[in-house]
Amino acid sequence: MLKNITGSKAVILSLLEEGVDTIFGYPGGAIIPIYDALYDFKEKVNHILARHEQGAIHAAEGYAKVTGKAGVCFATSGPGATNLITGIADAMMDSVPMVCITGQVASPSLGTDAFQESDVVGISMPVTKWNYQITNGDEIPGIIAKAFYIAQSGRPGPVLLDISKDAQTHILKEFEYKKCHQIRSYLPEHQINNKRIDDAVKLINEAKRPLLLVGQGVIISHAEKELKDFLEKTGIPAAWTLLGLSALPSDHPLNFGMLGMHGNYGPNILTNKTDLLIAVGMRFDDRVTGQVSSYAPQAKKIHLEIDPSEINKIIKVDVPILGDAKKSLSLLTEKVKPNKHTKWLEKFRQCDKTEYDTVISKDIHPEKGKITMGETVRIVSEKTHQEAIMVTDVGQQQMIAARYSKFNNSRSCVTSGGLGTMGYGIPAALGAQLAAPDRTVVAFIGDGGFQMTLQELGTIVEHKLPVKIILLNNDFLGMVRQWQELFFEKRYSFTELQNPDFVMISEGFGMKSSRVSKRENLESSIQKMIDYPGPYMLEVKVEQEEDVFPMVPSGACVSEIMLTKENKDLKN
Amino acid sequence: MKQEYIITIFSENNIGLLNRITINFTRRKINIESLTVSQSAISGISKFIIVVNETEERVKRLVAQLDKIVDVLKTFYHTSENMIFAEIAMYKISTELIYGNDELGEIVRNSGAQIDEITKDFIIIEKSGLKKETQDLFNKLNKFGVMQFVRSGRVAVTRDRIERLSEFLKTRDNELEKLN
16 A cells, blocks of 8 residues: 555556556646656556647547547646537547546635636536546545546446646545445446347347347447347348447448438338337437438337437337347347348348449449549558548548448447537547557548647657548538538538648648549559558548438438439439 | 426435536426425435426436436436425515504414514514415415515425335345446
8 A cells, every 4th residue: 555645646546557558638737746747657658748638538539439448638727628528528429438637726716716717527517427526635546446437337428537736736645546346326237127138039030121220339338249149140131320330340241331311221211111120229319310200110119228318218119128238139149039031131232232323333433523532432441451440520521431431340430420529530540549559540531620630640740650641622511511502502601611731731740641633543642641651641632512422311201311412302 | 298297316415416417407498496405314315306397208308317317326206296295485574564454464374374583673474385375375465565585495205105215225236236
């Protein structure tokens, strides 16, 4: 047992006890004592100095998504802490485990409008799973243990600890770290109800046209194998939400693609033909369901979910199964009858063919016109042999990347789903690369999002992280422009961007960069980027007014999916 | 259909929890008609009683969100029929007014209210009961002028024999045990 150590040292030692080896952060007045303690542990902890707190927190998110462990982020009081809020809200929406530690003014100054004081506990309350202000240094080890337990258990989420400066300098007479395993008021996971399993098995065995929806819960609970076993035994087709991407290998014969607004044709249109939906670790986001009242009204529904508040939140289900997806899936697999669903699968293949002929082929193998986002994504995916981690920003490039990237491995997609945070991509790629130093990390970023967090190019270069950034530049805020084109009579209100010389900017940060605008040079440019041993930014000048299709217009029924803008109602 | 629901929240006694609870109402634009926080029969555990006017559907979802708060042990919701409840109201009236007015004296005497304090300037009376009862008294007194009026939040207990939380705590202990 250590004796007479400062609160700050207790913070660092507690983090080490939790196995933390990477911290993303930005120092400032109210957190100097913690940074001072960190100075003695530089060998054990890799601290990444971001260029803005928003960069630090998105990097921590990227790190957490790839490792499954809590991302750790430091910031100072006041503006430092408020700059974290967007990232914390993003992590809350996407169930990302995070432990954020902010400095706070000394406790006697609380509530006096002291320099760089802000009510961070109050501000972050709606977007944290839990938060707490420490003003008594003796509480540090216990509260940090609790923070990690809460952030990483059950449905994960962000936790924020606000530590006053006097707590940081306080002397703890004794320091002993005990991990937290239980909190009376908090049940992270329910025991699986066997009766519900039997009810579900009955529905599954009777179903003629079932469809399984893969959510991020599969990845969070490490249930990739259990999912595959279940699908292969039952022969049920599967489709994924954006965050469920990569849980099931892209080439798996039962993987029929993405759900929702820019998802694939089959999964959307056939949602309203199924007789059974099996939702696993997903929350029926409006981007998935479209109009709720017309979402699969004919189908029975089973929902495997860890968070009780998600049951019947949007869609009423017949059989809710509360608990961990890994356990529920293996219980189901044990009891269900083997099946093939040959005819039903054929319907999906027909839809795939329709979509390929009308949309995909001209997206990924265009013969004329400017370079498309789709072909760029296809080539990157091919050249990285489907082994890369794909990071995206938000917007058209995100949807195209999700549609056309292919994956062999889970935890390969890092994207901002629920909150849709532009500026997420560059810092998240940095965090993803630190989490998986041996994997190729490619980040697809639009010209809008690039300019929101481009300062983190400096961080990437400083740490020689070999991130490959593909800037898909159409000189537009493309997704908003697409909506303006389709639904606002092409009134392009403030969506055209006057862009800087991106290659010059990246090179200014010391990042190897190049630009490609001709199709004949695209493959070789991508190859050059991938072969380059360090960080690289490739700007691809793409078609300016390319649209992402298919599309379920906002608030429309999933079966009203548009394949092209000319053919608004190719319904079957 | 909207109707009155009483939401009972049992929680740890932590700073900031009230805020964490109320933001769930604010975010969904649900008005809090009345709110009371006190100790429960189980030591260390606080009890929030919150009255809302909402549809059962929305109350159910709200309760699920409240239950998700880490420091909340358990949330229940009831219609008024399933609970015994009351509120306390206090009224401050000018002494001069009462002495000169038989009708007012009559109202006070028949109201079942108790007199807390009499000074030469004012009289304070107190009445507990349903909101309708304390409101009726206010309306009657206010014809003559009420100097100050205040009504507490609702206090309520269920018609069950013991605090429902005791049963809950037993199950919770079992569940936590199995988890480890």
